[in-house]
Amino acid sequence: MKKIVTLFLFVFSFSVYSQYNFKVADSVLASYNKPGSPGVTVLVSKDGKVIYQKSGGYANIAKGELINNKTLFNLASDTKQFTAACVVMLSQKGKLKLDDNLAKYFPDFPEYAQKITVQDLLNHTAGLVDYRTAFWIGGKEVNVLSNEDIRNMLKATPLNFEPKTDWSYSNSNYWCLVQIVEQVSGMPISKFAEKNIFKPLKMKDTHYHRGVATLRNAAIGYKMDDVTYTEIDKDTGVPGGSGMFSTTSDMLKWLSEMQSKKVLGTAFWDVMLNGQKYTIGKEVYYSNALFFQALSGKKAIHHGGDLDGYHSDMSYFPDENVDIIVFTNRGDFNVLSMQKAITSQLFGFKYSWPAVEKPVVVKVPGEKIEQYSGVYEAEGMLFEITVAENAIHVLQFWDGSNYDIPATGQNSFTLAQAGADFLFEDIISGKAQTMKLTQEGETMPFKRAENYDFPDFSRFEGSYFCSSLNAKYTFSQQKGKLFYSLNGQNPKQVSVIEEDTVYIGPSIVLTFHRNNNEVMGFTLNHVRVKNLEFVKI
Known part of the structure; x- marks a missing residue:
């Protein structure tokens, strides 16, 4: 009986996919069906019909559970478009205005909150530092943060830039929006979204949820550790820039509604898709948690998500009426490569799956x-x-x-x-x-060289404190090497030193300040967190 069912499924798959030959996707997904391998799920729709839906790999390695069409994945930042949808709905109900300022909902915030509007939060033009990055820089575990932790940090931390003068992707914007939705609606965002989005669209497998430990059919996230995959922390933190779990089938209902506008209505989608857009590059726009740009040479509306152990991408190509959804629970998988493999077949261009270069290891005693x-x-x-x-x-x-x-x-x-x-x-x-x-x-x-002088980095030695993060960096030198320790943790070697500029990683730059040639502190800059001041103590 088992063989008959397998044969039937094979014939069914062949008949559905026979018009399109997704060889690359088939090959990649099949390669993950082996013990110890997390995986990927893919769904492709054209003209309202599913033309490809297939998975490979394990949702739960320890339990031997393979990924299937009912497997729930952490959507990571793809959650943001649903948070934006809640805000747009409340604005249409007259519960809030998109030009309301942040101070209306956060009266305890600094004066800059008067300059930030709800629309700035939606479009990442507010200038708020990214709270996930800020707490990481401060040595705090993001997954154990409370709403109060985030609120207090934002109140004490300067903006990255003046509102409306630049664009910077920040999870803090969408954390604020979640708080606003809950204030205005009088209910958790999970219940508001359930009532106004998920139920009307019959998205029965979509939930706001904190972590996967108590969520049935959820894929556990994995990271590559040497040559094996290990589970990442199952708690993904408070709802904000992320927090949703869903299936590819449910997300297709959302993308299909984006095209048909039958349930949520034209007025809603006019704001979501045609509202105020911010230019972030040549022919690339952002509005209400959606990117508008060309992908594989075609106009697309899309967004992606990235968390430890999870990656996602959801793309809608309006001119071709094509939807592509890719979810994975393996941290080393590039969802955009799979998207390109799919579009190469649909749009007729050549694409080869990126070869994995296996380093040649020469063993030397x-x-x-x-x-x-x-x-x-x-x-x-x-x-x-x-x-x-x-x-x-x-x-x-x-x-x-x-x-x-x-x-x-x-x-x-x-x-x-x-x-x-x-x-x-x-x-x-x-x-x-x-x-x-x-x-x-x-x-x-x-x-x-048997005799040489070590370079002197004593000018950097000492401890430096940032009050907004409650974080302390301590620098010390030893035999020509400069080390830093965060909050008393094991010292790590500094990456690069240039005069009074120190790089402690590929994206964190410290610029030290002097007074009468004595170092008094430094300013820390990251692409998502700028102008953090540390004072020597």
């Missing part, structure tokens, strides 16, 4: 690499080489840059992204005497 450890000098530049597994760890003393470089031979190592090759020669008494660095066709020999 640790005792052999130890021959290369030491400090090498040329023209005043110092490199420190230490041992890593089948690699060397390189520190540039002059700016603190440090990185691991894999072995490409028994005495050669290559940093591919920089086009840099390191070759060690002249082994005397078990130590290489020469390190040759080749980059952009030029080779420079570095000689082993």
Whole structure:
């Protein structure tokens, strides 16, 4: 009986999909149907009919539960369009106005709240720092935050920019909108959305929910840990920029309504789709939690979502009347690649799935690499080489840059992204005497240095405090290396140092301030959190 059902399903799938040959998607999804692999689900609709719906991989690895059409996924930031919909509905009911200022609903906020409107919050032109990023910078666990934690931080933190003068994606905007919806409607946003959106559209499998622990049929999020997948924290925090779980089938009902406007009405969709838009790039617009831009050469209305262990993308192509929905519970999956694989078939362009480059690991015994450890000098530049597994760890003393470089031979190592090759020669008494660095066709020999002066980073040493985040960064130096510790945690090495500018990660920049040549503090900047002041204590 089991074989007959399998055969029937195969024939059914073939008959539905026979007009379209989604070979790439089929191949990728099938590759995830193996033990220990989280997965992906895809739904494609054209002219109101499902032309492709398939899944691969596990929703719950420990329980052996495969993903299916009823599996609920965390929508992450795709939640924002539903929060925006609640706001638009309340405005049409006369409960609020889109040009109301933030101070009306948050009277305890600083004076800047007078300049921020509800529409600014909807369009990310308010200037509020992103609370998830801010608390991460401050060393706080985002998933355990309360609404009061977020409120107090926003009250104490300056804006990224003057309202309406720029665009910056911020979860704080949509956290504020959730609070406004609940104030005005007198009910949790989960109940308001259920009554006004989910029930009218018969979206029975869509819920606002905090975490997956008590949610039936929900996919657990996973991250790659070395060569295996591990579960991420099941709690996703308070509703704000995220908080919804749903299925691809329910989300198709939402995208179909976007086209037909039969249930929620033309007036509602006129505001959602044709309301005030903000230009954020050439031919890219944002309005009410939706991007309007070209995807795969076609006009599209779309949004995506990203949280640890979850990624989503929902796209509607109005001219072709095509909907594409991709959800995943594996942190290393690119949903936009799947979208392109689907649109290449539908819109007739060539696309190849990105090849996964497997690094060539050359095994070099640790005792052999130890021959290369030491400090090498040329023209005043110092490199420190230490041992890593089948690699060397390189520190540039002059700016603190440090990185691991894999072995490409028994005495050669290559940093591919920089086009840099390191070759060690002249082994005397078990130590290489020469390190040759080749980059952009030029080779420079570095000689082993036995006597050298470590750079002095003492100007940065000390502790610095940010009152709005209640966070403390402490800097210390040791043998030419600068370290920082956040709230007393284990020290980490600083990435790059340039005069009075310190980079502690790929996106966090600290600019130190002086008074009479004495460092008094620093300003921290991130793309989503700007102008955070830390004072030396």
